[in-house]
Amino acid sequence: MRSLIDIQQLSVEEIDELIALANDIIAHPDDYREKCRYKKLATLFFEPSTRTRLSFEAAMYELGGQVLGFSEAQSSSAAKGESVSDTVRVVSGYADIIAMRHPKEGAPLVASMAATVPVINAGDGGHLHPTQTLTDLLTISREKGRLNDLTIGVCGDLKFGRTVHSLIAAMARYKGMRFALISPEELKLPSYIKKEILQQKHIDYVQTTDLASVMGELDILYMTRVQRERFFNEEDYLRLKDSYILTPEKLQTAKADLSILHPLPRVNEISTAVDADPRACYFKQALYGKYIRMALILKLLEVA
Amino acid sequence: MHIDSIRNGIVLDHIKAGKSMEIYRFLGLDSLDCSVAIIKNAPSHKQGRKDIIKIDSAIEPDLDILGFIDPEITVNIIRDGELVEKKHLTLPRQIRDVLKCKNPRCITSVEQELPHIFNLTDPRRAVYRCAYCETKAE
Numbered sequence: 305m306r307s308l309i310d311i312q313q314l315s316v317e318e319i320d321e322l323i324a325l326a327n328d329i330i331a332h333p334d335d336y337r338e339k340c341r342y343k344k345l346a347t348l349f350f351e352p353s354t355r356t357r358l359s360f361e362a363a364m365y366e367l368g369g370q371v372l373g374f375s376e377a378q379s380s381s382a383a384k385g386e387s388v389s390d391t392v393r394v395v396s397g398y399a400d401i402i403a404m405r406h407p408k409e410g411a412p413l414v415a416s417m418a419a420t421v422p423v424i425n426a427g428d429g430g431h432l433h434p435t436q437t438l439t440d441l442l443t444i445s446r447e448k449g450r451l452n453d454l455t456i457g458v459c460g461d462l463k464f465g466r467t468v469h470s471l472i473a474a475m476a477r478y479k480g481m482r483f484a485l486i487s488p489e490e491l492k493l494p495s496y497i498k499k500e501i502l503q504q505k506h507i508d509y510v511q512t513t514d515l516a517s518v519m520g521e522l523d524i525l526y527m528t529r530v531q532r533e534r535f536f537n538e539e540d541y542l543r544l545k546d547s548y549i550l551t552p553e554k555l556q557t558a559k560a561d562l563s564i565l566h567p568l569p570r571v572n573e574i575s576t577a578v579d580a581d582p583r584a585c586y587f588k589q590a591l592y593g594k595y596i597r598m599a600l601i602l603k604l605l606e607v608a
Numbered sequence: 609m610h611i612d613s614i615r616n617g618i619v620l621d622h623i624k625a626g627k628s629m630e631i632y633r634f635l636g637l638d639s640l641d642c643s644v645a646i647i648k649n650a651p652s653h654k655q656g657r658k659d660i661i662k663i664d665s666a667i668e669p670d671l672d673i674l675g676f677i678d679p680e681i682t683v684n685i686i687r688d689g690e691l692v693e694k695k696h697l698t699l700p701r702q703i704r705d706v707l708k709c710k711n712p713r714c715i716t717s718v719e720q721e722l723p724h725i726f727n728l729t730d731p732r733r734a735v736y737r738c739a740y741c742e743t744k745a746e
Binding site for chain 1: 711713714715716717718719721722729730738739740741742743744
């Protein structure tokens with residue numbers, strides 16, 4: 305029985321297999337409608353995340369399975385002080401697979417050590433969110449037809465933005481990658497990621513505060529939100545939240561086949577005027593999130 | 609200074625000068641009822657000064673903890689007054705319940721009964737990270 309806690313647990317081949325399976329589900333959805341019949345997914349969401357939870361639930365329903373769970377800690381036994389380990393030991397008897405979101409970093413790992421069914425990390429605080437990264441990889445693969453030889457610009461909160469950290473770690477395993485790290489000084493990519501991933505793998509990158517200076521080189525522009533909950537200090541949040549806003553004007557120098565991604569929800573970092581641009585892929589990306597989760601559930605339940 | 613030789617026990621040699629008390633505490637040597645000698649600032653050809661701990665009992669020290677504190681330490685096993693084995697230490701791949709994670713967002717900050725596990729992520733720089741949240745050990 306395997307769990308997915310960190311995207312780095314998956315080899316490049318396993319990621320390729322998941323992407324291939326997701327593509328097959330998209331092409332032949334009817335073939336998968338009964339695959340998880342009589343199986344149950346428990347969504348244990350100790351902090352609210354409507355999008356991720358709905359995407360897991362939709363994925364399970366589309367596979368013919370059923371869903372049970374809770375969407376915030378107040379409605380769970382955690383409010384009474386139960387440990388993560390005890391909760392998942394109990395839930396292991398009620399469900400065939402667990403998707404867990406928790407505000408504390410490492411909680412899904414603890415869950416996977418105690419559970420007798422597979423556990424999927426659906427986000428642990430500001431730490432990991434492997435199914436978002438799988439979603440990003442499926443989107444890039446579908447939009448570009450490849451996961452190598454790409455210039456990826458990541459823009460916004462690169463300091464606390466976990467989706468960016470894990471996207472960089474995942475994409476760094478493919479050949480011919482270049483990164484443009486675009487952020488205000490205060491939200492720069494942590495130096496350990498530059499040292500332990502980019503420099504160690506001799507990956508070409510530029511770091512800039514000016515989106516316009518790199519726009520023309522990008523194949524992918526990955527925008528992120530400056531998240532209030534990652535700051536201890538409200539003043540810092542208010543000062544930095546509007547640092548980078550993508551508008552149609554800023555896209556004038558971009559490549560015609562640029563793909564704009566965003567893990568969503570957006571606040572105002574992408575102007576709604578960009579939505580009509582064919583290069584805007586973020587709503588498609590959210591849809592692909594459902595398909596990659598379907599592929600993952602199938603793999604972990606070994607019914608693929 | 610003269611310290612009696614031991615007959616059956618261990619000698620922890622080449623301890624970085626000043627580190628012996630830390631090792632004494634980590635290995636729980638205060639709970640032993642045998643003779644334990646701590647020699648501080650002994651002259652050393654290699655290090656200039658070093659600490660030595662002699663334990664007059666055939667205990668088996670936790671080599672992972674020792675290796676984590678100082679991989680340069682050598683562990684000499686003494687039987688019947690003779691040196692029978694000299695162990696050289698390496699940085700352990702994982703340490704349990706030696707350090708506590710300082711990250712307030714880590715699950716170990718709220719679930720006190722979890723084992724505190726750190727993994728060696730960069731052997732060259734001796735970097736350990738929390739197994740749960742990957743925060744670097746201080």
